[in-house]
Amino acid sequence: MSLPQFTHLRPADLREASAMLLELPGESRVLAGGTDMLVKMKLRRQVPRYLINLKKIAGLEGLRDEPGGGLSIGPLTTLEALKTSVVVRKKYPLLHDAVARMGTLEIRNCGTVGGNLCNASPAAETVPALLLLGATLHLVSRDTQRSVALEAFIQGPGRTQLARGELLATIHVPEPVQGSFGAYEKHSLRRMDLAVVGAAVLLGTEGPLCRWAKIALSAVGPTALRAHHAESLLAGREVDEACMQSAARAAAAEVQPQADLHGTVEQKREMAAALTARVIARALERAGLHPGRA
Ligand SMILES: Cc1cc2nc3c(=O)[nH]c(=O)nc-3n(C[C@H](O)[C@H](O)[C@H](O)COP(=O)(O)OP(=O)(O)OC[C@H]3O[C@@H](n4cnc5c(N)ncnc54)[C@H](O)[C@@H]3O)c2cc1C
Numbered sequence: 001m002s003l004p005q006f007t008h009l010r011p012a013d014l015r016e017a018s019a020m021l022l023e024l025p026g027e028s029r030v031l032a033g034g035t036d037m038l039v040k041m042k043l044r045r046q047v048p049r050y051l052i053n054l055k056k057i058a059g060l061e062g063l064r065d066e067p068g069g070g071l072s073i074g075p076l077t078t079l080e081a082l083k084t085s086v087v088v089r090k091k092y093p094l095l096h097d098a099v100a101r102m103g104t105l106e107i108r109n110c111g112t113v114g115g116n117l118c119n120a121s122p123a124a125e126t127v128p129a130l131l132l133l134g135a136t137l138h139l140v141s142r143d144t145q146r147s148v149a150l151e152a153f154i155q156g157p158g159r160t161q162l163a164r165g166e167l168l169a170t171i172h173v174p175e176p177v178q179g180s181f182g183a184y185e186k187h188s189l190r191r192m193d194l195a196v197v198g199a200a201v202l203l204g205t206e207g208p209l210c211r212w213a214k215i216a217l218s219a220v221g222p223t224a225l226r227a228h229h230a231e232s233l234l235a236g237r238e239v240d241e242a243c244m245q246s247a248a249r250a251a252a253a254e255v256q257p258q259a260d261l262h263g264t265v266e267q268k269r270e271m272a273a274a275l276t277a278r279v280i281a282r283a284l285e286r287a288g289l290h291p292g293r294a
Contacts, residue, residue: 061074128224179287201279
């Protein structure tokens, strides 16, 4: 499949990129790693006249860990750079779990975290992890700038809060809360494929107690969904096997899967339950706690 014709533009900074988005006649689109955009263009789902390539803009790539101040991630940071970052592996293992399970090495070397968020696929795998970690996105345009919680940024499949001319400039992840432990797991046909179901958990622990819990599931709703009832079944408890299984069943009841080639609604709920139980168990293990039998 060939690409449709387009004009390739290379702005020097985000202001110029924004001006291009605002001023060019006809459809223009931002290009980062192109692993989503170029596929859509080949399939003629999007046929922009102009592609505004951000790759030449300095300062949009890389991680900055400020002790006590959290992690700033440039939107052009590749998935592979996140995967191989020692800071991400040690301080944000939930995010490391997610990127380590994404695509192939080739895709992770091209694909960026900003592209994964802005593409707003219901199956995007950095989303559940960054959602639970409380990520905030800094958006800029030629004349404006603002910060938006990731939770509010993604509005539906392929839909974000980006206004005309706006670009994602930075992703900020707050310093992890002391005593919090997370994990992410996905089910996909092949390891490199998009998740059929993805599950992320973040538990706030104190001694043997789970003080609070956050659970997000992806690919089983229009965006990554929080499983609030399941979270409430874990909060304030010493989590044993029975508690873990009831939270997993509750999470499966809260998702909104659609039947497709990858499974029926019931099969996807079963996958959601199994993955939720698995990530809770892994997070407890990371906390040095093991779910005992009831
Ligand atoms: C074979 C294959 C396997 C894949 N496997 C996975 C997987 O396992 N898990 C997964 O989650 N994804 C997967 N993907 C999807 C894709 O690789 C990721 O979503 C990737 O992170 C997209 O990043 P990109 O830089 O390539 O985005 P691009 O394709 O360049 O852009 C994606 C969208 O984001 C917009 N955009 C990009 N950067 C900005 C910015 N700074 N400001 C505003 N808008 C912006 C673009 O305009 C476009 O609409 C896979 C794709 C392929 C082809």
